[in-house]
Amino acid sequence: MTKPLVAGNWKMHGNANTAAELATHLSLHDSAFVGVEVIIFPPAVHLDRVITAAASSMVSVGAQNMSQWASGAYTGEVSGEMLNDIGCDYVLVGHSERRALFAESNQVVAEKFKAAQQQGLTPILCVGESLQQRQQGQTVKVVTEQIAAVTDLVGTKSLCKGVIAYEPVWAIGTGEVASPEQAQAVHAEIRSQLGSQGANTRIIYGGSVNATNAGALFAQPDIDGGLVGGASLEANEFLKIAQLMVQG
Ligand code: PGA
Numbered sequence: 001m002t003k004p005l006v007a008g009n010w011k012m013h014g015n016a017n018t019a020a021e022l023a024t025h026l027s028l029h030d031s032a033f034v035g036v037e038v039i040i041f042p043p044a045v046h047l048d049r050v051i052t053a054a055a056s057s058m059v060s061v062g063a064q065n066m067s068q069w070a071s072g073a074y075t076g077e078v079s080g081e082m083l084n085d086i087g088c089d090y091v092l093v094g095h096s097e098r099r100a101l102f103a104e105s106n107q108v109v110a111e112k113f114k115a116a117q118q119q120g121l122t123p124i125l126c127v128g129e130s131l132q133q134r135q136q137g138q139t140v141k142v143v144t145e146q147i148a149a150v151t152d153l154v155g156t157k158s159l160c161k162g163v164i165a166y167e168p169v170w171a172i173g174t175g176e177v178a179s180p181e182q183a184q185a186v187h188a189e190i191r192s193q194l195g196s197q198g199a200n201t202r203i204i205y206g207g208s209v210n211a212t213n214a215g216a217l218f219a220q221p222d223i224d225g226g227l228v229g230g231a232s233l234e235a236n237e238f239l240k241i242a243q244l245m246v247q248g
Pocket of ligand 1: 171172206208231
């Protein structure tokens, strides 16, 4: 199996100093997560500083979003090439907050996934259903459509070179975590849809992951790590979560 991963999505929090401090703290403790890949996703304006702080460590850095276009007159946008140029390795595409608050469609998310790979980044494709969709029994349908938009554009082989983050919308930032069984069921479904090409694809879980619930989630056979929001802003909590993945 490929290396499991634990990713910290800092969202729109912190300032230049707290970003550098958090990155430095994690970098100094990177011996704690031998066997697990750790990636942090600071706000775009702090990327350069965080990349410098993490430079000599095992911590990788990614962006929370990127443009689907390579370059041009797109005021306010940042391209994958620009991110690659400053030393980013990863990028989140299709986070539910981008889908819901910035109207990113499955098609736009797929275009971002493709552009990320073309521009030398590894995309982490975020998928997941809302509470209403789950209650209506549409979880698999929603996730399948979100993934199909990407495979239609780039093919299953390319999708499998990225990472998939299953993040039920109802569990993000709510403190309400999916049970290990609920998460495992969706992960197993996603993996079966990828077929043999997806055997080594990392499928990580996100949504209110913390040091208390991470162990049981990471113990599931198809959960290869976590995408952590709120708890990733606390250095020691995030380190504990990463260590649980090592043990799992
Ligand atoms: P949360 O966020 O851990 O705060 O629920 C997860 C995410 O949005 O990636």
